[in-house]
Amino acid sequence: MSFTFQHAAQFTEVQASDPRIAKIGAAIRQYQRRQDSLIQILHLAQEIFGYLPVNVLRYIGRELKIPPSRVYGVVTFYHFFSLKPKAEHSVVVCTGTACYVKGAQSILDHLERKFGIRPGMVTPDNKVGLEQARCLGACGLAPAVVIDDKVVAKATPEEISAMIQNKVGAAS
Amino acid sequence: MNLEKLNEIAQAARRKRAGLKNKVCVCAGAGCLSSGALEVLDATQKAVREAGLEKDVQVVPVGCMGACNQGPLVKMEAEDTVYQKVAAGRAGQIVEKHLRNRSLVDDLLLFSDSGAKEKASRELPFYKRQVKVVLENCGEINPEEIEDYIAHDGYRALEKVLTSMSREEVIGELKESGLRGRGGAGFPAGLKWEMVYKYVSDEKYVICNGDEGDPGAFMDRSVLEGDPHRILEGMAIAGYAVGANKGYAYVRGEYPLAIKRLEIAIKQAKKLGLLGQRIFETDFNFDVEVRIGAGAFVCGEETALIASIEGKRGVPRPRPPYPAESGLRGKPTLINNVETFANIAPVLRRGADWFKSIGTPKSPGTKVFALAGKIANTGLIEVPMGMTLREILFDIGGGIPGGKRFKAAQTGGPSGGCIPEQHLDVRVDYESLVGLGSIMGSGGLIVMDESSCMVDVARYFTEFCMDESCGKCIPCRVGTTQLHHLLSKICNGQGTMQDLELLEELAPYVKEASLCGLGQNAPNPLISTLRYFRDEYLAHIVDKKCPAGVCKTASLTGVR
Ligand SMILES: Cc1cc2nc3c(=O)[nH]c(=O)nc-3n(C[C@H](O)[C@H](O)[C@H](O)COP(=O)(O)O)c2cc1C
Numbered sequence: 001m002s003f004t005f006q007h008a009a010q011f012t013e014v015q016a017s018d019p020r021i022a023k024i025g026a027a028i029r030q031y032q033r034r035q036d037s038l039i040q041i042l043h044l045a046q047e048i049f050g051y052l053p054v055n056v057l058r059y060i061g062r063e064l065k066i067p068p069s070r071v072y073g074v075v076t077f078y079h080f081f082s083l084k085p086k087a088e089h090s091v092v093v094c095t096g097t098a099c100y101v102k103g104a105q106s107i108l109d110h111l112e113r114k115f116g117i118r119p120g121m122v123t124p125d126n127k128v129g130l131e132q133a134r135c136l137g138a139c140g141l142a143p144a145v146v147i148d149d150k151v152v153a154k155a156t157p158e159e160i161s162a163m164i165q166n167k168v169g170a171a172s
Numbered sequence: 173m174n175l176e177k178l179n180e181i182a183q184a185a186r187r188k189r190a191g192l193k194n195k196v197c198v199c200a201g202a203g204c205l206s207s208g209a210l211e212v213l214d215a216t217q218k219a220v221r222e223a224g225l226e227k228d229v230q231v232v233p234v235g236c237m238g239a240c241n242q243g244p245l246v247k248m249e250a251e252d253t254v255y256q257k258v259a260a261g262r263a264g265q266i267v268e269k270h271l272r273n274r275s276l277v278d279d280l281l282l283f284s285d286s287g288a289k290e291k292a293s294r295e296l297p298f299y300k301r302q303v304k305v306v307l308e309n310c311g312e313i314n315p316e317e318i319e320d321y322i323a324h325d326g327y328r329a330l331e332k333v334l335t336s337m338s339r340e341e342v343i344g345e346l347k348e349s350g351l352r353g354r355g356g357a358g359f360p361a362g363l364k365w366e367m368v369y370k371y372v373s374d375e376k377y378v379i380c381n382g383d384e385g386d387p388g389a390f391m392d393r394s395v396l397e398g399d400p401h402r403i404l405e406g407m408a409i410a411g412y413a414v415g416a417n418k419g420y421a422y423v424r425g426e427y428p429l430a431i432k433r434l435e436i437a438i439k440q441a442k443k444l445g446l447l448g449q450r451i452f453e454t455d456f457n458f459d460v461e462v463r464i465g466a467g468a469f470v471c472g473e474e475t476a477l478i479a480s481i482e483g484k485r486g487v488p489r490p491r492p493p494y495p496a497e498s499g500l501r502g503k504p505t506l507i508n509n510v511e512t513f514a515n516i517a518p519v520l521r522r523g524a525d526w527f528k529s530i531g532t533p534k535s536p537g538t539k540v541f542a543l544a545g546k547i548a549n550t551g552l553i554e555v556p557m558g559m560t561l562r563e564i565l566f567d568i569g570g571g572i573p574g575g576k577r578f579k580a581a582q583t584g585g586p587s588g589g590c591i592p593e594q595h596l597d598v599r600v601d602y603e604s605l606v607g608l609g610s611i612m613g614s615g616g617l618i619v620m621d622e623s624s625c626m627v628d629v630a631r632y633f634t635e636f637c638m639d640e641s642c643g644k645c646i647p648c649r650v651g652t653t654q655l656h657h658l659l660s661k662i663c664n665g666q667g668t669m670q671d672l673e674l675l676e677e678l679a680p681y682v683k684e685a686s687l688c689g690l691g692q693n694a695p696n697p698l699i700s701t702l703r704y705f706r707d708e709y710l711a712h713i714v715d716k717k718c719p720a721g722v723c724k725t726a727s728l729t730g731v732r
């Protein structure tokens with residue numbers, strides 16, 4: 001994970017008065033600062049910030065008395081946690097087995113041709129981020145795609161690309 | 173809380189139901205929700221109000237009814253009629269026609285698009301051959317109302333166990349029932365409970381494994397979403413039997429609805445004193461906490477899952493010691509799968525003999541399968557063990573759509589294998605699937621037709637294992653990468669016979685030398701496709717062709 005100056009704000013100390021930090025602090029106290037609550041706290045922080053800024057991670061580590069290296073180790077181990085801010089809109093294409101059998105790859109191929117994005121990438125204008133998931137548990141509706149938390153069942157490449165086009169167009 | 177109060181709650185709920193002319197169940201399982209079930213629920217409630225029927229008819233959200241492909245589903249309980257693909261705009265018509273005029277809305281009847289005219293859903297081939305133990309309440313009760321669960325014999329097994337059975341008797345009954353763990357390996361549940369029971373410790377734990385990492389599987393999710401109290405009851409009984417007072421339900425982060433419903437259930441159970449201190453006025457205390465997974469397949473492995481609950485990176489460790497001896501925080505820990513826990517209350521309520529009357533002698537009971545892929549009726553089913561694969565796929569599943577030809581069924585996900593056409597008559601139980609080079613797995617059953625390339629399937633699963641390898645042991649980390657490299661080469665049309673030899677030499681090494689089940693089973697899809705579909709490998713290598721037309725690379729000819 002590399003950081004550029006654009007992320008420099010993350011290195012300033014968090015403010016305890018920030019209500020978002022206060023919320024995390026309250027949760028940490030509720031878990032009685034138990035070190036095994038780390039993942040729960042990270043879930044909460046990501047819910048609040050949308051991703052995990054470095055200064056917030058340092059704060060959590062300090063409060064739980066866990067060294068930054070270990071916090072970082074945990075954050076990078078799990079797919080759920082992200083160190084980078086999310087794009088405005090998220091598109092998650094399920095590539096679980098059921099969706100694979102029903103043609104998820106053709107959706108990904110289509111999006112790559114059309115928008116030049118592969119899973120893990122965002123469109124150049126930072127509007128749409130593409131991710132892949134390992135089964136959303138909607139296998140009966142394969143292939144499944146989630147666009148901004150809304151599940152699109154039995155998705156077709158054209159349908160998804162039109163929906164993305166819409167987001168890009170609408171937001172700009 | 174005591175038996176009398178439990179009966180009172182059940183009776184009150186039943187009286188309420190008896191006073192109604194009908195109950196409309198709107199499926200609020202994940203599948204139907206994503207096809208607009210909430211709007212249907214609202215519209216139906218509104219239509220019932222507007223028709224002035226709200227005193228006679230109750231409209232409730234329920235868990236998964238199984239026929240996910242046909243959602244949103246709406247069931248009329250009195251007649252057992254299920255309507256499919258109900259758009260919110262048609263709710264009024266259903267209320268008018270079915271509830272007022274007592275006639276059927278023919279074009280919305282479940283499976284009417286394939287010619288079905290049955291009024292009662294239980295007469296449909298899809299439901300007729302199913303036997304519901306784990307899913308008995310799923311699609312029947314409101315998962316967010318504990319009273320509904322209690323009215324369906326909920327928490328009765330816990331009451332019986334706590335007030336009339338010793339811990340040894342509970343374990344004895346479970347051993348007698350022959351229930352095997354539903355998480356994949358099929359380890360006898362009673363034996364595992366006994367092991368944990370025997371270790372002396374000031375503290376023990378019960379963990380419910382709801383990680384369900386196998387892509388293409390959604391059984392545990394449906395149970396958690398459709399009948400969460402059943403899991404809590406099973407865990408509490410386990411806690412009593414093994415001597416634990418604390419339970420953790422570890423649920424994957426991808427299942428927010430399951431997490432929400434489980435949390436609601438815990439709150440309700442605590443409020444009624446069915447969890448917490450002095451349950452059923454005995455000395456037994458038990459609490460359950462939900463832990464949310466953060467997206468790592470390996471965390472389904474029990475030692476990795478325990479590390480994850482401890483807030484660490486989810487890497488497995490060598491066993492022994494098994495969690496039964498040294499698990500969470502180094503204490504004896506019982507870890508079972510969601511579906512295993514879902515079987516506990518029925519086994520203890522109705523007895524081991526009843527349970528053994530279902531299924532086969534070595535694999536008693538039922539198994540829930542998630543049908544997906546190239547099959548007409550995708551969805552959730554529960555069948556007695558020992559049913560043949562053909563019956564499952566063709567009688568219940570409705571066969572392959574589009575006139576295509578069946579090629580293989582995949583069980584066990586990335587740790588399992590493929591079952592080809594010539595073995596369709598296999599009776600599905602733990603041993604027979606292993607005999608065919610696959611495994612029962614947790615219940616994902618994915619059907620492939622002639623349009624799937626089996627080399628690409630092997631590549632797909634190997635890529636999954638490569639990505640999900642935690643990196644701790646070399647045979648798995650490096651081995652899966654090499655296997656994937658070789659398979660990709662073959663898919664791309666650049667494979668040689670030497671590559672094939674190398675694959676066959678490497679696979680057993682990865683199996684034998686890996687630390688945990690992930691690496692030990694990662695070569696299975698490769699080995700099983702090689703066993704049954706060697707000709708497809710050869711077509712890629714020798715003829716430079718992909719018979720199914722999936723692999724589309726320049727060096728392959730004959731590509732569509
Ligand atoms: C890589 C890997 C992934 C696993 N994933 C799951 C899972 O998602 N759910 C599950 O119940 N068991 C899973 N298991 C099996 C568990 O380690 C454990 O055996 C099981 O939860 C025991 O429960 P049971 O005895 O009730 O089957 C997995 C095992 C391995 C090696």
Ligand code: FES
Pocket residue numbers: 094095096097098099100134135136137138139140142143144387388389
């Ligand atoms: S495989 Fe895509 S939702 Fe399950």
